[in-house]
Structure formats: C-alpha cells, structure tokens
Amino acid sequence: MKHVLKIFSLLLVISALWIGLLQASILPQSHTWLLPIYFIVSLGCYGLLMVGVGLMRFPTCPQEALLLQQDIAEAKGFLKQSGVDVGCK
Amino acid sequence: MEQKNKYSIIIPTYNERLNIALIVYLIFKHLRGVDFEIIVVDDGSPDGTQEVVKQLQKLYGEDRVLLRPRPKKLGLGTAYIHGLKHASGNFVVIMDADLSHHPKYLLSFIKKQVETGASIVTGTRYVKGGGVHGWNLMRKLTSRGANVLAQTLLWPGVSDLTGSFRLYRKSVLEDVISSCVSKGYVFQMEMIVRASRKGYHIEEVPITFVDRVFGSSKLGGSEIVEYLKGLAYLLVTT
Numbered sequence: 001m002k003h004v005l006k007i008f009s010l011l012l013v014i015s016a017l018w019i020g021l022l023q024a025s026i027l028p029q030s031h032t033w034l035l036p037i038y039f040i041v042s043l044g045c046y047g048l049l050m051v052g053v054g055l056m057r058f059p060t061c062p063q064e065a066l067l068l069q070q071d072i073a074e075a076k077g078f079l080k081q082s083g084v085d086v087g088c089k
Numbered sequence: 090m091e092q093k094n095k096y097s098i099i100i101p102t103y104n105e106r107l108n109i110a111l112i113v114y115l116i117f118k119h120l121r122g123v124d125f126e127i128i129v130v131d132d133g134s135p136d137g138t139q140e141v142v143k144q145l146q147k148l149y150g151e152d153r154v155l156l157r158p159r160p161k162k163l164g165l166g167t168a169y170i171h172g173l174k175h176a177s178g179n180f181v182v183i184m185d186a187d188l189s190h191h192p193k194y195l196l197s198f199i200k201k202q203v204e205t206g207a208s209i210v211t212g213t214r215y216v217k218g219g220g221v222h223g224w225n226l227m228r229k230l231t232s233r234g235a236n237v238l239a240q241t242l243l244w245p246g247v248s249d250l251t252g253s254f255r256l257y258r259k260s261v262l263e264d265v266i267s268s269c270v271s272k273g274y275v276f277q278m279e280m281i282v283r284a285s286r287k288g289y290h291i292e293e294v295p296i297t298f299v300d301r302v303f304g305s306s307k308l309g310g311s312e313i314v315e316y317l318k319g320l321a322y323l324l325v326t327t
Contacts, residue, residue: 003324047238054237058221058229059217060221064220068188075110075115079111083147086107
C-alpha cells in the first residue's frame with residue numbers, strides 16, 4: 001500500500017472515532033468539537049519538542065576533525081613518497 | 090559457509106584532485122585483507138583529478154582503482170548508475186569524495202552486513218557514536234527540523250535520511266536506483282525510502298561526519314522549498 005494511503009486510513013479512523021464521540025455524547029459537545037484542534041496543536045508541540053530535544057542532544061565530534069587532520073598528514077606523506085601529486089590546495 | 094564478498098566502492102568526483110588521493114590511501118589503509126575495488130566516476134574535472142587518479146592506478150593497480158570518467162557534470166544518480174555498470178563486486182559502497190565520509194567506517198559497514206545479512210547498511214550521523222563536526226547552530230536546527238518532519242511524514246525506518254555513506258547489496262542497489270528520479274539529497278532520501286517500502290533489510294551504523302566546506306550555508310529559501318517539494322513527492326509516490 002502506498003504510504004500516503006496508510007496515512008489517510010489512519011486519519012479516517014481518527015475521524016471516525018471523533019464522530020463517534022460526538023454522537024455518543026460521552027464528553028460535553030463543546031469540548032468534543034474542539035478535539036481536532038487540540039490534536040493538531042499537540043502534534044505541533046510534540047514536533048517542536050522533538051526538534052528541541054534533538055538539537056540539545058545533537059551528537060558532535062570535535063575530536064574527529066583532529067583525527068582527520070592527522071590522517072591527511074599521514075596520507076600526504078606516503079603519497080608524496082610514492083610519486084602521487086598531492087602538492088595542490 | 091565461506092562467503093567470498095567483493096566490495097565495489099563508487100566515488101563520484103568533481104574537482105577533488107587532492108581528496109581523491111587521500112581517500113584512496115585511507116581506503117587501502119583501513120581495508121587490508123578485504124577484496125575491493127574503487128570506481129572513480131569523474132565528471133570531467135578541470136583541476137586534473139583524473140591525472141591524479143591515473144597516478145593512483147600506477148601505485149595501487151588498475152584492477153583496484155578504476156577510473157570511469159564522464160564528459161561533464163551529469164548528476165549524482167547517473168554517476169552511481171554509471172559506476173554500477175563497471176562494478177564487479179557483489180556489494181557496492183557509495184561515499185563522498187571530500188573526506189566528510191571517513192573510510193575507517195567501511196569495516197563496520199561490512200561487519201554489520203555480515204552479522205545481520207542486511208541488504209543495505211546506511212551510515213547515520215544522528216545516533217550515539219555518530220556525530221557531526223563543523224555545523225553551526227542554524228545548520229543543526231534545520232537538519233533536526235527536516236529530520237523530524239521527514240520521520241513524521243514518511244516513517245522511513247532509518248534515522249538519517251539524507252546520508253550518502255551506504256553499503257548496498259549490488260542487486261538491491263540496481264533494483265532501487267531504477268525507480269528513483271529525484272536529484273541531489275532528495276535522491277538519497279528517495280533511495281532509502283523506496284528500499285524501505287520494498288521491504289529490504291536495512292541496518293544502520295553510527296558514523297562521524299566532518300563538514301569540510303567551511304561557511305557553506307546551503308540553506309537559502311530555495312533549498313528549503315526543494316526539500317519540502319521532495320518530501321511531498323516522496324509522501325505521495327512511495
């Protein structure tokens with residue numbers, strides 16, 4: 001099944017639940033009408049939270065830059081000896 | 090069961106005369122005892138990249154370092170397809186030529202694949218053990234935001250969608266690449282999402298990514314629009 005169809009069916013199920021809640025009047029009608037708004041806002045907040053948390057925990061590797069410089073020096077040394085042109089840049 | 094695996098490493102290049110020599114040296118250093126070949130797909134670099142590759146061929150052998158150039162810049166996807174035609178291995182690695190992808194991770198890709206029998210092993214920068222260096226806050230923010238959006242919409246099953254350091258079983262790469270039409274980094278996303286939809290076994294290994302293009306703010310409004318268009322396309326067609 002195409003992914004977008006999966007999403008549509010999920011939305012369909014959620015909508016059916018919402019309509020069911022409206023009909024069954026388990027919650028006060030005024031609140032039930034606003035449920036989709038709550039849902040979208042919570043989704044947005046969750047997304048922002050994920051972005052923020054991910055940003056804080058973004059893995060960095062400053063030592064890798066150093067290691068890379070060492071590797072480059074080693075490579076240049078070997079290649080120069082072996083007749084490969086590494087003079088540029 | 091003795092498995093004789095050969096790895097074809099495809100490296101598209103454009104104006105990488107120094108980096109290609111460095112990366113070939115590092116690959117040979119880190120893959121001792123592994124049966125592999127390096128396929129350099131150069132798009133007619135004016136800086137003499139191909140001359141350097143020929144020197145590397147003299148040093149390491151023409152059967153280990155293959156030069157398969159093209160007349161001009163023709164795009165990444167077609168560079169992989171071109172390289173694939175000349176690949177004699179049963180596994181294919183794709184990586185960048187500018188040393189943002191370090192060859193020292195090649196062994197962990199290979200190990201992961203042998204351990205799990207996966208069809209694709211993709212490098213991820215976003216998990217513990219991986220990481221990025223050289224990105225400012227803005228860059229990290231857009232990367233994280235883009236990732237969260239893509240995860241929410243596409244449920245791709247991998248943590249790093251735009252990464253281009255990957256190991257593919259050759260037959261799988263041929264299958265997936267034939268159905269991809271995007272360009273640039275959306276192409277990388279399309280590849281992994283299509284592979285995921287087709288049910289291929291995908292594993293991840295952490296990699297570190299050292300961004301060597303200082304101050305490159307590839308994040309104008311047009312880049313963001315392109316990304317959103319790419320996401321929408323993938324949402325609807327995969």
